[in-house]
Amino acid sequence: MDMTARPLIEPGPDDIPALAGPLGPGGALMPGDDGFERYLHEPRDRWRGRAACVLRPRTTGEVAGLVAACNARRIGIVPVSGGTGLVAGQIIDKGATPVILSLERMTRIRAVLPEDGALIAEAGVTLSEVQAAAAAAGRLYPLSMASEGACRVGGNLATNAGGVQVLRYGNARDLCLGVEAVMADGSVHHGLKALRKDNTGYDLRHLLIGSEGTLGIITAAVLKLFPAPGEVVTGMLAVPSPAAAVALLHALRDRLGDGVTAFELIGGQGPAFIQRFHPDWHDPLAGKPDWRVLVEITGPADAGLAERAETVLAGLFEEGLAEDGILASSGQQRDAMWWLRETIPEANRKVGAVSSHDISVPLSSIPAFIEEAGRAVAAIDPALTVNCFGHVGDGNLHFNVFPAPGRSRADHDPVRPAVKTAIHETAHRLGGSISAEHGIGRLKRADLAKFGDPAKLAAMRAIKAALDPNGILNPGAVIPD
Numbered sequence: 017m018d019m020t021a022r023p024l025i026e027p028g029p030d031d032i033p034a035l036a037g038p039l040g041p042g043g044a045l046m047p048g049d050d051g052f053e054r055y056l057h058e059p060r061d062r063w064r065g066r067a068a069c070v071l072r073p074r075t076t077g078e079v080a081g082l083v084a085a086c087n088a089r090r091i092g093i094v095p096v097s098g099g100t101g102l103v104a105g106q107i108i109d110k111g112a113t114p115v116i117l118s119l120e121r122m123t124r125i126r127a128v129l130p131e132d133g134a135l136i137a138e139a140g141v142t143l144s145e146v147q148a149a150a151a152a153a154g155r156l157y158p159l160s161m162a163s164e165g166a167c168r169v170g171g172n173l174a175t176n177a178g179g180v181q182v183l184r185y186g187n188a189r190d191l192c193l194g195v196e197a198v199m200a201d202g203s204v205h206h207g208l209k210a211l212r213k214d215n216t217g218y219d220l221r222h223l224l225i226g227s228e229g230t231l232g233i234i235t236a237a238v239l240k241l242f243p244a245p246g247e248v249v250t251g252m253l254a255v256p257s258p259a260a261a262v263a264l265l266h267a268l269r270d271r272l273g274d275g276v277t278a279f280e281l282i283g284g285q286g287p288a289f290i291q292r293f294h295p296d297w298h299d300p301l302a303g304k305p306d307w308r309v310l311v312e313i314t315g316p317a318d319a320g321l322a323e324r325a326e327t328v329l330a331g332l333f334e335e336g337l338a339e340d341g342i343l344a345s346s347g348q349q350r351d352a353m354w355w356l357r358e359t360i361p362e363a364n365r366k367v368g369a370v371s372s373h374d375i376s377v378p379l380s381s382i383p384a385f386i387e388e389a390g391r392a393v394a395a396i397d398p399a400l401t402v403n404c405f406g407h408v409g410d411g412n413l414h415f416n417v418f419p420a421p422g423r424s425r426a427d428h429d430p431v432r433p434a435v436k437t438a439i440h441e442t443a444h445r446l447g448g449s450i451s452a453e454h455g456i457g458r459l460k461r462a463d464l465a466k467f468g469d470p471a472k473l474a475a476m477r478a479i480k481a482a483l484d485p486n487g488i489l490n491p492g493a494v495i496p497d
């Protein structure tokens with residue numbers, strides 16, 4: 017950041033009407049208005065944000081006008097799409113009070129282009145709406161996660177979201193052909209091209225994706241569509257260990273190729289938490305296994321995928337890589353399997369984690385990470401409970417630590433920093449990352465400072481200073497002090 021830049025200011029009584037006026041009725045929410053308060057909260061209710069007002073533009077032109085005005089006045093802007101981010105990127109609790117710029121009224125699917133394998137959606141379209149628009153055109157938009165009914169295109173790209181099909185289709189970054197974005201001075205980057213190849217210098221799209229609102233405000237994007245799968249095989253398999261899960265994944269991919277679209281590891285604690293809040297829930301697997309995987313394999317219609325997958329899986333049972341299992345024989349059974357996976361975050365929230373982590377390590381290090389991180393947590397307090405689950409096909413685990421039975425989250429406040437450090441150090445030592453898919457936001461800035469590559473951090477600061485010299489875009493997010 018340019019240290020000569022003037023500091024950001026608190027919006028004054030003249031600023032708010034000047035910003036809100038052009039948006040017309042319903043275009044802004046003030047403190048005390050119905051619906052204002054929800055913008056100050058995030059899914060885990062760990063932080064409460066602050067905002068002078070919530071601005072709700074409907075067009076890219078309106079976003080550009082707001083950003084230019086805030087830049088001229090030195091007012092900080094926090095962009096928000098669905099508000100489901102898990103690292104407090106959309107919540108500001110320190111520094112000059114900002115305005116929140118919500119993209120949720122930019123909800124147009126501007127074009128569906130099946131012939132280009134693409135779709136153009138505005139930043140406020142929810143992920144489920146994008147999936148539905150793709151399906152209506154006989155195509156697949158493969159980004160998928162438990163928050164898909166609430167998170168939106170702008171937030172998905174700003175966080176470079178992952179989810180459950182990265183193994184086959186990649187992250188949000190890999191699913192985006194172009195973006196339209198408002199830069200910090202209010203200029204508009206018109207990058208909505210449905211091109212698969214475009215080597216014309218620096219790729220602004222890739223700079224904006226994953227920048228968590230610190231470099232520009234994404235207003236629309238060209239998203240990649242894929243052939244819709246004709247056949248889907250979903251199974252839940254008990255595995256003897258995380259090492260067996262990784263071996264099972266490799267064996268499946270060797271035998272079925274790219275058809276393996278999802279491969280989720282679920283430790284025994286997740287189903288146990290779910291049972292606590294959903295006592296009528298029936299576990300599809302008997303015997304409460306310590307480890308299980310949820311596998312999804314897709315392929316074209318009429319290619320005999322189900323028979324082939326059954327034969328392959330039977331062989332893997334014989335090899336001892338799986339101990340028990342069930343393949344979904346109906347859409348209802350498939351939904352029930354995914355319900356289990358997607359209800360784990362909700363159950364975690366109800367229990368209340370001491371510390372949550374979203375790490376990645378090379379696939380080969382998954383078993384070592386689980387063992388070593390578990391040992392490190394036990395050394396801090398052997399009564400702490402770990403719920404480990406995640407997108408193991410991507411080397412991405414959510415390794416969340418919960419209070420010892422009969423104790424509360426607050427009881428463990430003194431050890432929280434040690435728990436987090438132990439887990440992040442383990443991931444780092446094994447060549448991993450302290451943030452696999454959720455981003456840095458405000459939660460992980462200190463971790464980025466500690467574990468980030470110095471040359472990368474210097475480049476990040478230089479890029480931020482060049483593209484947002486007044487530091488108005490999501491101040492205090494991502495870049496360490």
Ligand SMILES: Cc1cc2nc3c(=O)[nH]c(=O)nc-3n(C[C@H](O)[C@H](O)[C@H](O)COP(=O)(O)OP(=O)(O)OC[C@H]3O[C@@H](n4cnc5c(N)ncnc54)[C@H](O)[C@@H]3O)c2cc1C
Binds near residue numbers: 102167
């Ligand atoms: C139950 C649950 C399950 C989840 N599962 C997953 C998962 O499997 N994988 C995963 O990756 N994440 C997951 N998440 C996290 C979250 O859903 C994703 O990070 C999502 O991409 C955030 O989108 P959003 O629209 O809610 O963004 P927001 O929360 O609104 O914003 C997130 C960040 O992006 C910035 N931002 C928002 N909109 C824009 C914009 N238009 N332009 C520029 N910056 C912007 C914000 O300032 C903030 O820094 C989960 C969250 C929940 C609650």
